[in-house]
Amino acid sequence: DGGITQSPKYLFRKEGQNVTLSCEQNLNHDAMYWYRQDPGQGLRLIYYSQIVNDFQKGDIAEGYSVSREKKESFPLTVTSAQKNPTAFYLCASSIIGGTYEQYFGPGTRLTVT
Amino acid sequence: SQQGEEDPQALSIQEGENATMNCSYKTSINNLQWYRQNSGRGLVHLILIRSNEREKHSGRLRVTLDTSKKSSSLLITASRAADTASYFCATVAIHTGANSKLTFGKGITLSVRP
Numbered sequence: 001d002g003g004i005t006q007s008p009k010y011l012f013r014k015e016g017q018n019v020t021l022s023c024e025q026n027l028n029h030d031a032m033y034w035y036r037q038d039p040g041q042g043l044r045l046i047y048y049s050q051i052v053n054d055f056q057k058g059d060i061a062e063g064y065s066v067s068r069e070k071k072e073s074f075p076l077t078v079t080s081a082q083k084n085p086t087a088f089y090l091c092a093s094s095i096i097g098g099t100y101e102q103y104f105g106p107g108t109r110l111t112v113t
Numbered sequence: 114s115q116q117g118e119e120d121p122q123a124l125s126i127q128e129g130e131n132a133t134m135n136c137s138y139k140t141s142i143n144n145l146q147w148y149r150q151n152s153g154r155g156l157v158h159l160i161l162i163r164s165n166e167r168e169k170h171s172g173r174l175r176v177t178l179d180t181s182k183k184s185s186s187l188l189i190t191a192s193r194a195a196d197t198a199s200y201f202c203a204t205v206a207i208h209t210g211a212n213s214k215l216t217f218g219k220g221i222t223l224s225v226r227p
Contacts, residue, residue, distance in 0.1 A: 004155075033214070042201060042219035043156075090155055099144055099163075100205050100213050104155035 003027040004105035021076045023091035032074035037088045085112045125224040132189040136202030143205040150199045192225045
């Protein structure tokens with residue numbers, strides 16, 4: 001899983017609570033990404049960031065928020081506004097330019113009941 | 114939006130056989146990449162092919178790209194039980210500059226029977 005860590009691996013929350021997923025990388029990559037994966041589905045982009053203090057919405061940003069205060073860290077908050085938050089969340093990073101090959105963390109499985 | 118579509122959705126083969134997986138995409142690309150995901154884990158980059166390349170090899174992997182048909186195939190030769198995983202193609206669209214990012218397909222589930 002390269003130099004990207006995600007914690008925790010499993011997370012359980014009650015409906016209506018906000019929850020923050022951690023993502024840290026030591027690859028010195030400028031770009032970081034958050035994806036959501038549902039069973040049997042591909043990856044859908046939630047947010048991405050190419051520089052500190054800046055980020056862009058992906059295809060399914062509603063109900064999520066992010067911050068990028070440090071180059072190494074890109075936490076994702078799943079808010080109570082997200083209607084179906086139970087999913088597998090993957091964080092990735094890449095250099096900017098070139099091939100955009102991405103390096104992935106091990107993922108966090110979030111279950112909301 | 115998901116650009117790549119893999120085919121078949123699921124593939125089951127015997128150990129030692131070859132596995133061929135296909136990917137089609139819609140827009141012009143800069144490059145196409147294949148990733149592997151073991152169950153419950155993150156994705157791992159396998160191989161990349163640029164738009165001006167037609168074929169690349171890496172160990173038991175062979176990838177081809179046909180830009181006129183907007184399609185790619187991944188061949189795994191002499192498969193092993195350890196190759197059991199999901200495989201995704203991902204594309205980088207051309208002319209997107211600083212906003213370039215990968216667009217993933219839905220993936221192919223490969224099962225290799227011992």
